[in-house]
Amino acid sequence: MWYNMSANQRIRTNPPNQGSEYSAESGILNERILLLVFESIKWDLQVLCLTASVNRKLRAIANRILWRNLCASRAPRMVAALANGVPDGRISGGWHALAKLMFFCCGCESTRHFKLSRPSPGHFVKASRFSKTSGQSFLSKKCRGDLLYVSDPCEHPMGDKEDDLGIYRGVFQGFMRSRTMACLIRRQVELEEQVRCSYCGARVWSMSTARLVPKSAARRLGSHDGGIEYFVCVNGHLYGSCWLLPLSSDEDEREGTRRDGGDDDHDVGSDDPDGYRRCD
Structure with a gap:
């Protein structure tokens, strides 16, 4: 009982919608967690499409890292050749277009x-x-x-x-x-x-x-x-x-x-x- 009460108090005193450091870097918006999740489901295309459509923050993360990792997981040698010599890992049109x-x-x-x-x-x-x-x-x-x-x-x-x-x-x-x-x-x-x-x-x-x-x-x-x-x-x-x-x-x-x-x-x-x- 005391454990549940303490947990409830912590949730009330640290609500995720107040922009705290904890909420900004946790859960589904944590890039490392997202990478691990998609690696575990073998970069399922439909799930990634749904994730990128949830909100602007997730779409930005998908455009920055997730689409590239999806492409690299499915065709690693081709992606390595396409990205060879590309500054900052960016390709023309974006990784979402390549996917x-x-x-x-x-x-x-x-x-x-x-x-x-x-x-x-x-x-x-x-x-x-x-x-x-x-x-x-x-x-x-x-x-x-x-x-x-x-x-x-x-x-x-x-x-x-x-x-x-x-x-x-x-x-x-x-x-x-x-x-x-x-x-x-x-x-x-x-x-x-x-x-x-x-x-x-x-x-x-x-x-x-x-x-x-x-x-x-x-x-x-x-x-x-x-x-x-x-x-x-x-x-x-x-x-x-x-x-x-x-x-x-x-x-x-x-x-x-x-x-x-x-x-x-x-x-x-x-x-x-x-x-x-x-x-x-």
């Missing part, structure tokens, strides 16, 4: 260079594989020195009379200093007026308008020449769509073998098998 790019297929709508019979919605993905070898296929010869990671295409069935739609995404390392950025500026390519980056909201360039879509990109994706479009934003996020050619069973087996990975592949996935599903 969205890792786990969200942005869907597709018709553009000037890519026409659809109907839009295809975005969705969370269960797993993705990002590859810098794939990224090299998206760079023109003059830009091959850039480091770009690109995902395997997410397949969206469009109907019996149409090819499947492939939607992919990627990210540059140090885009502001990249050869691709320099090439866009040198060619005086204008930013798109109506299109914004699906991951950070920044303005984008159409690589089709810039005539910087190499034929190797279509070959890498398994698409026919001309059936491909992608955008790159000022923060270095890439996303786009293509028409996927149908594969025979032998081709499908070879493609599966190729996608089983290499030293440059970085798998990004959920530990919850029911958490994020491929679009059906």
Whole structure:
């Protein structure tokens, strides 16, 4: 009884809403505690999204440390490469945008260079594989020195009379200093007026308008020449769509073998098998 009374008295004399040092550094607002909690639940994406939406303080903590740790826990080598040489551990567009790019297929709508019979919605993905070898296929010869990671295409069935739609995404390392950025500026390519980056909201360039879509990109994706479009934003996020050619069973087996990975592949996935599903 005396213990309960003493505890109640302590709670009354030190209410958490008075801005005391104890309340400011305890519980859910303590960064060390938050890190331990999310490590214990293996950086569950849905929980982190809910946490960041509670209030401005938690959103600030998530933007400063939690999103980066989530990205590093799911793709440590890729994140280490992207953060190499970055001052203060900050990347263009923010870590929350990179986390969205890792786990969200942005869907597709018709553009000037890519026409659809109907839009295809975005969705969370269960797993993705990002590859810098794939990224090299998206760079023109003059830009091959850039480091770009690109995902395997997410397949969206469009109907019996149409090819499947492939939607992919990627990210540059140090885009502001990249050869691709320099090439866009040198060619005086204008930013798109109506299109914004699906991951950070920044303005984008159409690589089709810039005539910087190499034929190797279509070959890498398994698409026919001309059936491909992608955008790159000022923060270095890439996303786009293509028409996927149908594969025979032998081709499908070879493609599966190729996608089983290499030293440059970085798998990004959920530990919850029911958490994020491929679009059906």
